[in-house]
Amino acid sequence: MSENTRRRVVILGSTGSIGRQALDVIRENPDDFEVAGLVAGGKAEQLKQQTEEFGVTRSGLGGRAALDLATLDEADIVLNAVVGAAGLRASVAALDAGKTLALANKESLVAGGEVCLRSARKGGGTIVAVDSEHAALAQCLTGVDLSTISRLVLTASGGPFRTRADLTTVTPADALAHPTWAMGPKITIDSATLMNKGLEIIEAHHLFGLDYHRIDAVCHPQSLVHGMVEFLDSTTILQAAPTDMRVPIQAALTFPSRRPRVGKAIDWAGVGTIEFEAVDHDRFPCMGLARAAGTIGGTHPAALNAANEEAVGAFLNHRISFVDIPVVIEKVLGEHESLDPQDLDAVLDADAWARGRAADYIETMRMKT
Ligand SMILES: NC(=O)c1ccc[n+]([C@@H]2O[C@H](COP(=O)([O-])OP(=O)(O)OC[C@H]3O[C@@H](n4cnc5c(N)ncnc54)[C@H](OP(=O)(O)O)[C@@H]3O)[C@@H](O)[C@H]2O)c1
Incomplete structure (x- = not known):
């Protein structure tokens, strides 16, 4: 990906475990991604630091901000890393708007699987799983x-x-x-x-x-x-793959292509037994x-x-x-x-x-x- 094809990513839940690791991936790959928007639940200070570091102008706290940024025109990918069913409305909105939804918030599909799939069909959005298993x-x-x-x-x-x-x-x-x-x-x-x-x-x-x-x-x-x-x-x-969520996060942000990753692959000879x-x-x-x-x-x-x-x-x-x-x-x-x-x-x-x-x-x- 070159400068003019950088993928613009909105992260919902940027202050959480997945959100912070997604920012690690973006920090490591400045030629591939830029941050288009960030949303947190309540951690205003941490969100402010993130917006300053990544030069983000669109950000907010809570469910209303998540809904707004899930449909941001400038976004190519919406990573939903909110925890719990609180993330469902934003997933539906992103899919209605035809976005690529990188979905960590599994509760969206658990609670509202049919609703999400219907929105994807009607709106043209696609779901790319972030969960390592999926x-x-x-x-x-x-x-x-x-x-x-x-x-x-x-x-x-x-x-x-x-x-x-x-x-x-x-x-x-x-x-x-x-x-x-x-x-x-x-x-x-x-x-x-x-x-x-x-x-x-x-x-x-x-x-x-x-x-x-x-x-x-x-x-x-x-x-x-x-x-x-x-x-x-x-x-x-x-x-x-290594036990590191940054691997599937990066895979979701670049899917279906692969990009090089910082960090080591599995040392199979050193692993010994797997059960x-x-x-x-x-x-x-x-x-x-x-x-x-x-x-x-x-x-x-x-x-x-x-x-x-x-x-x-x-x-x-x-x-x-x-x-x-x-x-x-x-x-x-x-x-x-x-x-x-x-x-x-x-x-x-x-x-x-x-x-x-x-x-x-x-x-x-x-x-x-
Ligand atoms: N962590 C993993 O390794 C992992 C792996 C696979 C899947 N997942 C899935 O990814 C999702 C996030 O997990 P996590 O471990 O990253 O959770 P987490 O560390 O608790 O982070 C949750 C994030 O959601 C934000 N948030 C909470 N309620 C919100 C609301 N109403 N509106 C907007 N933002 C809200 C939090 O903001 P504040 O911090 O500001 O409150 C935080 O940024 C979950 O669905 C989980 O099952 C996680």
């Missing part, structure tokens, strides 16, 4: 005839409790100590419960159009292999809850996502225990009556309803302890 699958699937695939397999690190038998005494500090990835607090807890893998199964369903029974996950504690595509002839193609093992659904029920919600469809995934966000927030605030997280989600989903998920208002209503019910259950659990 970036891996997209790379394995490039040029592939989809009728030759039997299964997609996502890898999970297994989180900090992969080998811990008793999860009843887990504290937020324990759960925030992820063994392989340094991420924001919400996704770190989702990784510890394995809800993250469940959300990613729903994300993969929408991105690649496969039924849920053809999307699976395995634990892979080294986090070097990120995704696998299994073909009808029992061949599997795996994608591997794969089955997910323990008894200790980690969240992945199954997500798969079930996705399979039921309608607004179930939106309710699942919202109940999870509330439960994770309550756990981080010491209001419920780690093992209460799936209990809250299951109770909320058990009561949920699905609506048509094509309608953004229905998705947002389901989200609000599920948050209310989750808050009620969390309060009841607190009163019992």
